[in-house]
Amino acid sequence: MPVPLLDLRAQHATIRDEMMAAVTGVIDSQLFILGEAVARLEGEVAKLSRTKHAIGCASGTDALLLAFRALNIGRGDEVITTPFTFFATAGAIHNVGATPVFVDIEPRTFNIDPVAVKAAVTSRTKAVVPVDLFGQMAAMERFPQLVPGLPVIEDAAQSIGARRTIAGQERMAGEVATIGTFSFFPSKNLGGYGDGGMMVTQDAALAARLKRLRVHGGMQMYHHDEVGYNSRLDALQAAVLHAKLQHLSHWSAGRRANAAYYTSAFADVAEIRTPVIDPVNESIFNQYTIRVERRDDLQAHLKRKGIGSAIYYPVPLHLQPCFEYLGYRQGAFPESERAAREVLSLPIYPELTSAQLDEVVAAVRAFYGR
């Protein structure tokens, strides 16, 4: 039985009528740009993230770009981030003219190492960008303590609805950042029917600036206070996302249940290191990522058996050809480089049947002779 890495058609089969109604509603209204559908989704995402403001935009990449612009980050500025993330995190830093400064990850969680962040701060540092990788929040409480006043942009593209207990209080992804950013790329836990993104913040002035930047830098038609972008969330996407949002916590709980199943099924296989979730975190498991020996052979074995898997990410960003100009060398960030050699993400989507889960478990175990 083939088991794809992600089966969006299985999700669609469970919500088809709702989705068709959401899409038809927008088409009947013929209101496609921003408007009520987007405002309604923004309100719900702000509520979920426990932030005062949420601003929709065209993608998770643009959400980062707009966040940097709203914080006046540009040429001559340094922004500290992790090299073990999707390209967009550092690409957006580069694209506002700033310099990405990479620091290594904590090997357990794959998230940026706060101690390394502190060591990388210079007089040119203008922000830090922790990424909540694979659905698990970074140590968000650490960054404001390291450098008081330094803006923290939380790249929560993979982690909408994730939680972390900070000083005895549960905090949501995006909640304690200066600006938090989400992606609605179809493969995310909350995925649209195309691209989409959102920024959240507690700061009214930043929210106003983000709103302006997404519509060419002016709130009044044909009047431009600054040069912004065309980066709006489509009403069609907003309607789809609003309908899907009602299912998000259930879907993420399904992913957690699948993760727990795999983790106990692999417990006796020494060659497999299952994901470590910090006890103060609740992950949304956008990915279930194991570390293994002979990773590429395991992936080839799974492929032969019809089981999907993926390597997120095979080349850390400091070793990407486009960032050669930054001057990093192989060996600069050993934990990120080791992770890139060892990681493999397995199917984790909530519609997996127990037979499919068992198929994945059996195939992985068989590779290691169990």
Ligand SMILES: Cc1ncc(COP(=O)(O)O)c(C=O)c1O
């Ligand atoms: C960590 C991270 N940052 C940024 C992005 C960019 O989001 P998008 O694809 O919506 O532009 C993604 C997702 O694809 C991501 O995983």
